[in-house]
Amino acid sequence: MEFILGHLNYWLFIVLMMIGFYIVVARGNYIKKIVGLNVFQASVFMFYISIGKVDGGTAPIFPTDMNIDPNVVYSNPLPHVLILTAIVVGIATTSLGLALIVRIREEFGTIEEDEILEIESKLQAEENSAEGPAMGGRA
Amino acid sequence: MANAVILPTLSMIDQLPLLTIAVPLIAGPLCVIFGNRHIAWGLAFLSSLLAFLFSGHMLLQVIDGDVLSYHLGGWAPPLGIEYRVDAANAFVLFLISGISTVVLPYARQSVAHEIKKVSHTLFYCCYLLCFTGLLGVVVTGDAFNVFVFLEISSLSTYVLIAMGAERDRRALTAAYDYLILGTIGATFFVIGIGFLYIATGTLNMADLAVRLADMGDNRTVQAGFAFIVVGMGLKAAIYPLHLWLPGAYTYAPSVVTVFLAATATKAAIYVLLRFMFSVFQPDFVFELHTLTWIIMPLAILAMFAASLIAAFQTDLKRLLAYSSVAQVGYMILGIGLATKTSLSATIIHLFNHGITKAVLFMVVGAFVMRVGSSFTKNLNGLGKQMPWTCTAFVIGGLSLIGVPGTAGFISKWLLIDASLKADLWWLAMLIVMSSLLAVVYVWKAVEVLYMQQPDEGSSAKEVPMSMLLPMWIMAIACVYFGLNTDLTLTSASVAANSLLGGGVQ
Amino acid sequence: MRHHLLLRVITKLLVGPILLFALYVQFHGDYSPGGGFQAGVIFAVAFILFGIVFGLAKVKQVFPPWLVHKLAALGVLIYAGTGVYSLMLGSTYLNYSAFTPAHPEHGQHWGILVVELGVGVTVAAVMVAIYYAFAARPPVIHDEEW
Numbered sequence: 001m002e003f004i005l006g007h008l009n010y011w012l013f014i015v016l017m018m019i020g021f022y023i024v025v026a027r028g029n030y031i032k033k034i035v036g037l038n039v040f041q042a043s044v045f046m047f048y049i050s051i052g053k054v055d056g057g058t059a060p061i062f063p064t065d066m067n068i069d070p071n072v073v074y075s076n077p078l079p080h081v082l083i084l085t086a087i088v089v090g091i092a093t094t095s096l097g098l099a100l101i102v103r104i105r106e107e108f109g110t111i112e113e114d115e116i117l118e119i120e121s122k123l124q125a126e127e128n129s130a131e132g133p134a135m136g137g138r139a
Numbered sequence: 140m141a142n143a144v145i146l147p148t149l150s151m152i153d154q155l156p157l158l159t160i161a162v163p164l165i166a167g168p169l170c171v172i173f174g175n176r177h178i179a180w181g182l183a184f185l186s187s188l189l190a191f192l193f194s195g196h197m198l199l200q201v202i203d204g205d206v207l208s209y210h211l212g213g214w215a216p217p218l219g220i221e222y223r224v225d226a227a228n229a230f231v232l233f234l235i236s237g238i239s240t241v242v243l244p245y246a247r248q249s250v251a252h253e254i255k256k257v258s259h260t261l262f263y264c265c266y267l268l269c270f271t272g273l274l275g276v277v278v279t280g281d282a283f284n285v286f287v288f289l290e291i292s293s294l295s296t297y298v299l300i301a302m303g304a305e306r307d308r309r310a311l312t313a314a315y316d317y318l319i320l321g322t323i324g325a326t327f328f329v330i331g332i333g334f335l336y337i338a339t340g341t342l343n344m345a346d347l348a349v350r351l352a353d354m355g356d357n358r359t360v361q362a363g364f365a366f367i368v369v370g371m372g373l374k375a376a377i378y379p380l381h382l383w384l385p386g387a388y389t390y391a392p393s394v395v396t397v398f399l400a401a402t403a404t405k406a407a408i409y410v411l412l413r414f415m416f417s418v419f420q421p422d423f424v425f426e427l428h429t430l431t432w433i434i435m436p437l438a439i440l441a442m443f444a445a446s447l448i449a450a451f452q453t454d455l456k457r458l459l460a461y462s463s464v465a466q467v468g469y470m471i472l473g474i475g476l477a478t479k480t481s482l483s484a485t486i487i488h489l490f491n492h493g494i495t496k497a498v499l500f501m502v503v504g505a506f507v508m509r510v511g512s513s514f515t516k517n518l519n520g521l522g523k524q525m526p527w528t529c530t531a532f533v534i535g536g537l538s539l540i541g542v543p544g545t546a547g548f549i550s551k552w553l554l555i556d557a558s559l560k561a562d563l564w565w566l567a568m569l570i571v572m573s574s575l576l577a578v579v580y581v582w583k584a585v586e587v588l589y590m591q592q593p594d595e596g597s598s599a600k601e602v603p604m605s606m607l608l609p610m611w612i613m614a615i616a617c618v619y620f621g622l623n624t625d626l627t628l629t630s631a632s633v634a635a636n637s638l639l640g641g642g643v644q
Numbered sequence: 645m646r647h648h649l650l651l652r653v654i655t656k657l658l659v660g661p662i663l664l665f666a667l668y669v670q671f672h673g674d675y676s677p678g679g680g681f682q683a684g685v686i687f688a689v690a691f692i693l694f695g696i697v698f699g700l701a702k703v704k705q706v707f708p709p710w711l712v713h714k715l716a717a718l719g720v721l722i723y724a725g726t727g728v729y730s731l732m733l734g735s736t737y738l739n740y741s742a743f744t745p746a747h748p749e750h751g752q753h754w755g756i757l758v759v760e761l762g763v764g765v766t767v768a769a770v771m772v773a774i775y776y777a778f779a780a781r782p783p784v785i786h787d788e789e790w
Binding site: 148149164174212 | 714717724727734735740742
């Protein structure tokens, strides 16, 4: 029990990460994949933020008169700063992914992976019609 | 903070590690501010040339084993971000900025042909950001900073690939696939960094190396190592993680393919090298097992499977993309052997393969410009119509195979040497055999170019000088670095030394 | 949303305070929670709200797309320029203490203020640019498909 409760943040991180990862891999809809990617990234953000917590620690802001009490424990602010950067990167990735989806929808008329694969394999068959079906394809 | 801080005055030379990054970073937004495509190209070329000169100078400074350390914002490491340049990164910086400087003159005509005019400014802005990101990944000595620069380069790469949509709409799905896989890779890398941070409380690579030295049994560290290897493996397109690469290289605009093929995977391989041999010590038992039982078999698989797939391709661009996956296999093999010779082989192959692939993809870009396609069925008999371009292809192809007298030979020979020194004669045989597969796919293209009759009514002519010249600079470099190995061999062995910290021979 | 009188009136009332609050968050960022990222997003919210209620054409008159792009680039340049300035003073990149060598703390204040301003400008412009990019696309999804 101690093993489970003591590492609660890690368990939540693993569960959330696996949910996100599963959505990315198993869903055929491009938007759902992006949602999964966001869940996946959010799990990492939470993981980082949770490791910044120090038992009994308070917000890491020094008093303005700089009279620092050596007995006060401060939480670690560094992971938060790192994650601020990672969140911004995550937003950029999400918006770029959605922008690509908009373009894909305009060009292909669908955002379902299996339908797009079908269209692409048709295109490929046309390209290779002179030489017979080729290996490889969209990999 | 203390009141009287004495600020050391730095000369321009001390600022070089930073300037290499800052110049293209500032030139990128400047392109958008000016909003003119000619100025944008000029800025891109100028900043890339400056970065090339800077990294050349740094390479000369560190070639005898020195280390340049630059403290960003005046915060001393391990707390602050440190830019740390030794022979290994100086050499990779030299490669990336050199390729970019040669590619940009080529880009002008090719981009004008493949991308509509309104997007040119943004194209060069994205290109510069990608360039900045790749340089930053290599120059930084801070583990989290690697992630930030990696994402700068990746995000702009996705955009650059999607710009190929004007030629083929499949560029969009290729970019999307790369975005999903690339983000997963980068996130894995961050998780790995997080584990290392939990275990050690530091993010500075040099500091990490010291603290990790006696933590080999720590499960957290082992998990962190695994996450970093898989994450970076995705970016470097190690064989089963290469799925994004063929699509991305095939449908991206020709210039982007040239630049990415020659630099992007190389930067990722460098990070792998840095983490495997500098941050983690090779005597970390878990790592040795990984290298012997996972990395080496995958490398051999890549050499054969990817070469075999390449031999069946009908699109020259896709063929070369699969060949890139195979070539990454050779570099990974050098990492797997984990001796000083094999590391030198990896670093040299990084460089030689960079210039070789640059020639080959530049030639394919020229075909796309003149014939409008890179399919072998449309390239019949171009050897007579575009003699200079096709000769460059032959030289590049020979270097890809590893024929003596070309750059590709040097790196493969070193790799064979390393495997013989490790008493793995069968490995040396495998390397030679997989090179024979390269003969198959290179010959396939050469046969179409020279042995077939030109299509009737085909009016393809030689590409303009601004594209031929960069192509030939790279082709001559392929031969030059095959004959004169002073620069590459010295740099690579010093680099291997500094990676290993002089510990393992 | 021509017929939603309530929304239009409230939006008109809100846009000003939102912009003001954005500036508050921006310039108090070095003392209290806040800073360029948050302020930029809040600043952009004012424009996005205006665009949602009054239509894309109206908001594009106020804040044309070309200006959005230039501002996004300008913010990065402000940030990078701060670093270059400290570099020209003979210190390392982004070492704010170099601005006022006699009083490093003052330099730190100035430095973070200018850098956060750059961040704020870029974030606001990028947020608006993302909104424009998605809102300007012609709707291809028909009502019955929802």
